[in-house]
Amino acid sequence: xxxxxxxxxxxxxxxxxxxxxxxxxxxxxxxxxxxxxxxxxxxxxxxxxxxxxxxxxxxxxxxxxxxxxxxxxxxxxxxxxxxxxxxxxxxxxxxxxxxxxxxxxxxxxxxxxxxxxxxxxxxxxxxxxxxxxxxxxxxxxxxxxxxxxxxxxxxxxxxxxxxxxxxxxxxxxxxxxxxxxxxxxxxxxxxxxxxxxxxxxxxxxxxxxxxxxxxxxxxxxxx
Amino acid sequence: xxxxxxxxxxxxxxxxxxxxxxxxxxxxxxxxxxxxxxxxxxxxxxxxxxxxxxxxxxxxxxxxxxxxxxxxxxxxxxxxxxxxxxxxxxxxxxxxxxxxxxxxxxxxxxxxxxxxxxxxxxxxxxxxxxxxxxxxxxxxxxxxxxxxxxxxxxxxxxxxxxxxxxxxxxxxxxxxxxxxxxxxxxxxxxxxxxxxxxxxxxxxxxxxxxxxxxxxxxxxxxxxxxxxxxx
Numbered sequence: 233x234x235x236x237x238x239x240x241x242x243x244x245x246x247x248x249x250x251x252x253x254x255x256x257x258x259x260x261x262x263x264x265x266x267x268x269x270x271x272x273x274x275x276x277x278x279x280x281x282x283x284x285x286x287x288x289x290x291x292x293x294x295x296x297x298x299x300x301x302x303x304x305x306x307x308x309x310x311x312x313x314x315x316x317x318x319x320x321x322x323x324x325x326x327x328x329x330x331x332x333x334x335x336x337x338x339x340x341x342x343x344x345x346x347x348x349x350x351x352x353x354x355x356x357x358x359x360x361x362x363x364x365x366x367x368x369x370x371x372x373x374x375x376x377x378x379x380x381x382x383x384x385x386x387x388x389x390x391x392x393x394x395x396x397x398x399x400x401x402x403x404x405x406x407x408x409x410x411x412x413x414x415x416x417x418x419x420x421x422x423x424x425x426x427x428x429x430x431x432x433x434x435x436x437x438x439x440x441x442x443x444x445x446x447x448x449x450x451x452x453x454x455x
Numbered sequence: 456x457x458x459x460x461x462x463x464x465x466x467x468x469x470x471x472x473x474x475x476x477x478x479x480x481x482x483x484x485x486x487x488x489x490x491x492x493x494x495x496x497x498x499x500x501x502x503x504x505x506x507x508x509x510x511x512x513x514x515x516x517x518x519x520x521x522x523x524x525x526x527x528x529x530x531x532x533x534x535x536x537x538x539x540x541x542x543x544x545x546x547x548x549x550x551x552x553x554x555x556x557x558x559x560x561x562x563x564x565x566x567x568x569x570x571x572x573x574x575x576x577x578x579x580x581x582x583x584x585x586x587x588x589x590x591x592x593x594x595x596x597x598x599x600x601x602x603x604x605x606x607x608x609x610x611x612x613x614x615x616x617x618x619x620x621x622x623x624x625x626x627x628x629x630x631x632x633x634x635x636x637x638x639x640x641x642x643x644x645x646x647x648x649x650x651x652x653x654x655x656x657x658x659x660x661x662x663x664x665x666x667x668x669x670x671x672x673x674x675x676x677x678x679x680x681x682x683x684x685x686x
Contacts, residue, residue: 288584307590318585321603321685330599334590364686378589 237300237309237385238264238416240285245294247280254280257338258294258451260434261405264385267417272436273339278420281436282388285418308335311384313392316376324355324374327363335375352407358386368395378402381413389419398425405429463657474658481639482666484552484626485619488559492567495560495614500571500611503596504579515572522566528560530628533558537629550631555639558625563615570611578604606681609674617667 239261246256255277270278283289285297287307300306318388320327328346337345350356358366363374368455372395379387387408393401395431402425408417426432465522466474503515535541537549537557548554577602586596601608623641630637640659647656 255456283584286588289589304590314588315583318582319686320599321681331589334595362685 234287236264237298237306241297243295245284245291245296247284247289248292262378266431268432268434269419269421269433270434270436273438274444276436276438278389278436280392282420286388309384310386311379313375313379314389314434315391315394317371319371321364323360324350324363325359327374328378332381335382345381349381352380353377372396381411384415387415387417388415391420401426459653460657462654466654466658474655477638477640477643477659478662480552484555485559485616487556488563489616490526490621491560492564492615496564496567496657497571497601497608499568501575501657504575505597506686518565518569518578522569524562526562526622526624529561530558530625533629546593548584548631549629550637552637554583554629555626555637556635558629559622562622562625563618566618567611567615570614571608574604574607574611575600606678609678613671
């Protein structure tokens with residue numbers, strides 16, 4: 233197992249679905265540290281790019297490489313929170329416990345860890361409520377609680393706070409920054425308040441599927 | 456006709472020993488078959504829903520086609536297997552309730568597996584990304600799907616039970632319809648009707664319909680309650 237799964241490098245990556253190209257010729261490298269946001273219009277391929285990075289999709293051309301050859305270790309050291317996270321038909325607490333079981337956490341420790349994570353995202357009082365009847369925002373917070381537990385090297389947030397109000401969204405980003413100080417976060421989001429929290433911007437062009445990687449601080453200074 | 460119906464109902468409610476012995480044996484055979492077919496069919500359905508392998512489509516088409524297996528053909532095949540000269544003849548199972556349960560299992564296994572595969576494949580479309588992201592692989596993912604879709608799978612199991620309890624041809628061939636040994640509701644109804652003993656045939660018919668109605672109602676209540684509780 234390598235010390236860090238980063239850097240991540242994409243070399244001339246393309247992805248097509250049913251013969252329809254969605255992204256093409258994407259090359260970039262992301263080092264550990266600064267958080268990154270993927271920007272672009274609807275249909276530009278932001279979620280596809282994120283899924284290619286996370287390994288949920290395989291590129292139709294090019295290569296996605298992490299600094300970790302062991303696939304199981306790579307999976308454990310990254311996490312993704314979806315815009316509409318899928319909740320299992322069980323309680324909120326049991327959903328978090330399930331994720332801990334998959335991660336190999338001893339059974340005796342799971343409930344305490346899960347309750348602590350729910351507490352952090354403000355869902356402790358709903359621990360025994362069925363997860364699928366929670367509101368969209370509550371389900372997103374529950375999914376973030378699952379991600380927090382693993383302290384991943386890399387965290388993908390695919391519009392993971394879109395169902396929350398701006399105040400709660402800001403609180404959760406602050407919580408992530410505090411609890412996961414060494415985690416490289418890559419987000420897709422639209423609110424300017426969230427965009428401003430990220431140091432690097434990946435801009436995707438809907439016309440040719442290509443991307444531009446910008447350093448937000450340098451861009452601001454230039455302006 | 457009306458007097459036959461009245462007498463049939465009377466035999467049901469007066470707990471006629473012959474009638475209820477047949478009912479209990481029918482339940483024993485059909486429930487054993489459903490249990491065995493469920494144990495085999497649900498994992499098979501889950502594997503087909505989750506795993507991608509060459510020839511998968513062909514397996515699914517074959518499984519769907521097997522849902523329409525003719526019972527008498529299944530009965531004949533099991534008869535040949537279990538007959539004294541057959542490969543499993545030494546087991547001495549022919550004309551026993553076990554042989555009937557085996558035949559019913561073969562009949563309903565494709566039904567349970569195919570319906571489970573369809574329900575679980577629908578669930579997999581919803582769950583796949585999340586489970587893969589959390590690190591659930593093959594067997595873990597299949598077990599999670601089975602557990603989460605457990606209330607939908609009741610329908611698959613009930614469809615199997617319905618087919619098993621309503622089946623005549625296969626159990627007639629491998630059971631022999633021996634009074635007090637292998638006579639079940641469907642074979643008894645066929646026999647008593649041909650003999651003209653309509654009250655017993657009607658009484659058994661009422662019980663058969665009642666069992667199917669009660670089981671389906673209970674399943675629906677369970678599904679509704681689960682939907683309210685778990686979403």
